Amino acid sequence: MGPLRRAWNRSALLSLLAAGLCLGAPGRAEDAADKLRVSVEGLEGELRANALAFLGIERFDGKAAPSVERLRWLHQQAEEELRRALQPFGYYRPHIDSSLEHDAAGWRARYRVVPGEPVRIASLRLELAGEARQDPAYQRLLANPPLRQGEVLVHARYEQLKSELQSLAAERGYFDARLVESRVRVDLAAYRADVMLRFDSGPRYRLGEVRFSDTPLDPDLLRRYLTLEPGEPYQASRLLELQSDLIASEYFEQVMVNASPDQAGPDRTLPVTVDLEMRKRNLYTFGLGYGTDTGMRGKASVERRWINRRGHRLKGEMLASQIKQNLSAEYIIPGADPRTDSYNARIGYQAEDSDVKDSQTALLGVSYVRQDGKWRKTLSLDYLWEKFKIGEDEQESKLLLPGAQWSRVEADDRLFVTRGYRLDLSLRGAYEPLLADVSFLQARMSGKWVVPLWAEGRMLLRGDLGTTWVVDDADFQRIPTSLRFYAGGDNSVRGYSLDSIGPRDAEGEVVGGRHLLVGSLEYEHRIAEKWSMAAFVDAGDAFDSATPELKTGVGLGVRWRSPVGPVRVDLASGLDEPGDSVRLHLTIGPDL
8 A cells, every 4th residue: 555655645746736837827827918008099289198187997008907897897988088088178079989808918998089170169258347347457368368259169268268367356456356157058069169258357456555564764765665656556566566676675584565455445445564574784794715816815794784774784895815905895875766776985995916916006986876677877986096016117096087887687597597698888087187197088898698509508608898098198107007908817818817918018017908809709518417518719808009919718618506606617728928828717606
């Protein structure tokens, strides 16, 4: 019995293994056969996207199919889901062929859709009641509504029109406005749509007196920021403008403007309350840096944001580098319209000892500054004393300098510009009989443009043009070095040291020129999220004669988008005397 039993055990074990193999193979085939593929044909763009969003069976696409019963039920629902998905776009008579098949590759659900002709708006009635009938904003909306008679019925445009009617009501003070009737009727037999919208704006609310919260500032100063008149129709943008102007004043940390309909009186007049939170009275700033033109440099400044109830300010600044030291203070008085006007008084002292300039300058001046639209205009009158040395000749000059400046900046992003420009114009001079040692007139124009180029690039163009008129050639020698033109340096012609380009004396020292001409062309291409490469060519000259002898510099650079603006590291070569074979230039800050 022993041998027979052992033989039977071996036979039973082999049979069980064979059965296990036979059972295992169909299991793997069944797993593959459970996969579901869903295809929707005949639709593109928004139609296809909406169809897939409505289609319940689509969420199993590429995954294991649900039970056969649930799969067939989802397939049965698909045709109605597709019909509902097309209706918001005006397609009410689509032709749909559907199939659900199973083979060795798994389940396949296929839907072929022919949208057919869309239903069109046969009649469109837009009725407006209330004071909004005379409102130009509503008249413009109804003259050019999002949907029109004869067009395809797109339900999103119908909802857009309702939303715009209600948004305008909130923006323009129709707080009792309501949709009296809103109806879309689709006649499938006639295959047409009829749209009816009746909107009653009710009366328009008006603004009342503006009240400010208590602050250290004189209420008269705050009222000079107001452009609102009591009784004018409510308009949210006018309140936002007031909030923006007060924030821009730099007196306030927070500004909250409130004109709630809940506070309206019987005549529907809204009192306006402005809650103001003052900023810290003193602002202190310290900084360290390095520039190839200046070497190590440091900065310390203090700003007294308001000195008295009239909102006067005081700013003081001290700059120190290896070649230049500067100390200055400015007193600012708000003008009649403090949003745009100010009167400034300033005093300053500067000492410079570089390879080119050796000077000490003191300045006392006043100016009137006005922001006129996008132009910033400045009229100034400065008294300048300067002691300067040219070669071995030491001179002293005193000048009363009237001047005018115009500047304009437009940019999509002031910190990281992809499109924009800056333009600066200035005119200044002196007249010998009026507290001046020499008569002259000087004009200067500089600009910079940034334009996008290709997907990841931008082009930067820069130009600087200046000229000085004197009665006699000998008079120019009496003009101090701070008022002469020089070229070369980080923001001029790269590849040349600071102020190294210009007319020279008999000893070969740069003495500065009457005229200036500088141009730059740079292409920058992004190579990573915050990194770019740049290639550039600069050319320019400071000169006395009628024709400049342009000096050219070319180079490559790396740009990094830092939190304080672009950091630029350039390696440039000056192709003409006195250029360097390779010169490093490092600058930090916004492009414009």
